[in-house]
Amino acid sequence: MWEYTEKVKEHYKNPKNVGTIENPDAVGEVGSMACGDALKIYLKIDKNGIITDAKFQTFGCGSAVASASALTEMIIGKSVKEAENLTNQDIADFLGGLPEQKMHCSVMGKEALEAALSSFKGEPTEKKIKGRIVCGCFGVTEDKIREVVKHNTLNTVEEITNYTKAGGGCGKCKGDLQKILSEEVAKRSNGKKEKPLTKTQQILKVNSILENYVAAELRKDGGDIELVDIEDNKIYVNLQGSCKNCPSSNLTLKNFVENVLREHISEDVEVIEA
Amino acid sequence: MSEKIVYLDNNATTKTCQEAIDNMIPFFAEQYGNPSSMHDFGGEVAQYLKKARKQVAELIGAADPNEVIFTSCGTESSNMAIRGLTDPHKKHIITTKVEHPCVLNVTKHLEKNHGYEVTYLGVNAEGELDLEEFKDSIRDDTALIAIMWANNETGVIFPVEKMAEIAKEKNPKVLFFVDAVQAAGKIPVDVKNTKIDMLGISGHKIHAPKGVGAIYIRKGTLITPFMLGGHQERGKRGGTENVSGIVALGEAAEQALNYLDDEATRVKAMRDKLEKGILSKLFNARVNGSRLHRVPNTTNISFEYIEGELILLHLSDLGICASSGSACTSGNLEPSHVLRAMGVPFTAVHGSIRFSLSRYTSNEEIDYVLKQLPDVIHKLNAISPFQKELKELKEIKESAKALKCALGDKRCCEQ
Known part of the structure; x- marks a missing residue:
């Protein structure tokens, strides 16, 4: 009932x-x-x-x-x-x-x-059929699914079925629905990130990431790190203390510092020693 | 909701009969002992289980009460029969497209996860099987045949006794399981005179309470227990017995046996009256399933071009309980797999309503439905966007009636 x-x-x-x-x-x-x-x-x-x-x-x-x-x-x-x-x-x-x-x-x-x-x-x-039919059982098109996902902020395949019926028959299209959903969800979260940060906000953000995720680790080995400048996707830093003369300092920079910053900011970040 | 309830959904569940209730009550607070206990207080309870086993054995015609194993429901009985298969070299199962989900979802599971091959036999427009096709589908490596005795949606009866004969003749080692949930208590069942190996029943479909069922397992049939645990039910089904439920099932089985004649006569007459009345009053009504081979309490009627859930909601407001094969009433979005397998057109499948009666149904209730239903259908016909189609259907039905009349069939002129 x-x-x-x-x-x-x-x-x-x-x-x-x-x-x-x-x-x-x-x-x-x-x-x-x-x-x-x-x-x-x-x-x-x-x-x-x-x-x-x-x-x-x-x-x-x-x-x-x-x-x-x-x-x-x-x-x-x-x-x-x-x-x-x-x-x-x-x-x-x-x-x-x-x-x-x-x-x-x-x-x-x-x-x-x-x-x-x-x-x-x-x-x-x-009847205009816009886009390919994703769900053959109920004749639901990709365009309709994307539109409904977008307008109703849907987050699961089950919700797509509740709203459009797609996937409610044989269920073969559930893989496709998941793919469409993931794409739409990604678009949604990208949309949120679009507001560009000011230079000061950028510096604050990078500094806090370095402080919280990087410096503490380096300090364990007697080293430290300092933010020097930011230019587009290039982040200039100075390695300090024992890191300064460490033969593997370049590895530390690329494998550790760069990875952490990429994870928190964006995949195209490049870390350069100033 | 209306104060008066006309309950015509007895294939979904039934009212527990007073005899069953009276008999089960003492086992809650008075004789609450465990029948497996060594002390007399518990041990004495075992004799009531024995009585219930005998009562159920009589309802289904088991030669020995020990062939009856109590379970929690019809679904468990089906699971036990199908998942209990033991021969790792036999990986073929035969069933039908119109089985209850408690069979279909188990065979699908074995197909997907355990390397079984499953043959799903189709049905004709009347919901009947082709016995030649059935015979041809039996192979040397067929482990199990699982066929329902009566269909829960249409009431159509499969000739399982004959099918078991055919099966054993072609492959004596094959196991034959019958889901008799909708047959027991409605038509005579006598397993000892058949070649059926296993047969499942459910308590709450025969006026016992929910939560109890049984499976008949012919002596000498090898199956692995499904519910592993203690030694209860001679090791075939672990778990402390649902004593009160089992006692109630026994009593309900005895009553059901007593009422078999009533079912075949009075209940059938009421069902027929309801069906004929609806067909004569409503041009867009049609019966789904064979009217010849059917349990006496069920009729499945489609109202073309209108939707089943909407009909049910309106009937519910009048206190009338029925069910529908419409997509909207199920959790999923597909309409009844049974009606689809019969090739019932979409115009009718979404508007299908199942009325299922019981010995508690009265003639007055049938009259009430026949009085109320036409108004509901007329109201809903008016909402349908398929006005042109409805008009055409009406004309066809009317001219067919006129033709019959002209040919001297008096029945049509009486209405």
Whole structure:
């Protein structure tokens, strides 16, 4: 038994805006019988770009009906532009949340809306298949998976299945899903690192790494290290104490100091003796 | 949830019968001794296990009660039979595509991790096996054949007695296991007059409580114990006996045997009434599975172009409990493997509803369902995006009915 919120129950028991619109200004259709859910929405849009009416028909479970019903409630009275910004999470939030395994119902609502709005804007209405199909069982494309992973900040293959159904059939594509996921997660964390550090921040960061991970080790052998300068990816240091005259000081620099800095900063760091 | 509960999900689990409850209670706080103990307080409990063993043996027609081993559930019984294989040179298993997961997931495990080759026999549109194909699939290195007696989703009965004959004729050393979880208590089972070697049953499907089951292992059948531990169940299944559960299972088995006739007559009549009523009232209803070879309590009906979970949720609000083969009701996203194996089209598989009755079902309850269900289906038909398809289906059904009528089949004009 699923744990549906009262709001979800209210919407599947007595769905709002069921039916069709005669001479609609936009129609969006997603899903198929084979996949177990399908949704068709009809919109009436006035000359100011305001959605004045929305109706739907769906083949799906309780949460699919509730998501579609919620969607129509949410977009009536909104402008096309506002509707375009609606996310699947907004639909889920409107319903007080959906069970994780049913998140794909909110994604289907978002997709039907997208399809309807592109038809309104005169974009080709036939189903566009963007990108290669990753999940053959449910016909889910790479583009869709990447988009959903990105927008919902997903972190596991299981979540991808809950949101898109991909991987929920034979499971053969799970390796592919993991690969896509890893790529998207990497992009996400790279995105965070993009803010460039100021020169002072760079010096502070490198100094603290040297102090915490390098100097203590060198001091055990009576040596020490000092940061001299930073120039792009080049870090200039001075080895001191017993390190200064040690015949293997170059090895220490390259094998130890450089490795530590690469690990904490970036793979292309180069350590040079000043 | 509605106050009135109409429970038509007896293939999922059943109400524990009062006789079983009454008999099991003393073993919690009064006769709580361990039947393996040396003192009389515990030792006396053993006689109740003996009685229960005899009661279960009678239900399934075992020649000797010692051929009955108590387990924790039907799933354990299946695991025990399949994982207990001993001959390292025989690595072929035959089963069907429509088995319960407690068989399918075990054979898949052996296939993946233990070098077994498994033949999965398909079924026809009625959910029936091809016996010629079955015969051809038996090899010299076939270690085990695992076939269910009755299907949990459709109720379709496989001719396991005949299949065991065929199997032993072709390969006398092959082991024949039957998952009889959905057959015991619904149709006569008499293992002693068959060539079946092992047979599993579950307590909670025959009005015993959850957490107890049994497996019949014919004398002389060699299998390695699955649950290793003490000497209980003559070394075939370790672990202190679930005394209260076993006593309840024994009592429930005795009751089930007494009610077999009722099942074949009154329960069957109610099932047929429900099925006929639904088919006559709803044009997009169709029965899944053979109506000829079926346990008397089950009907699996698809409502085309609407989705099963949605039907169940609406029925649940009316207090009606059933289940569905729809993808949405399971944890995974695939619809029923049984209906897919039968080639039931997607238009129908997602909208399949299983009604399973029991001796506690009443005629009034069937009338209530027949009164309420059409409104639910009409309401949900209206939500479906497949309006054109529904309209076409309605026209086809109506013209077929008119044709029958014209040909003088009175039954159709009565409705």
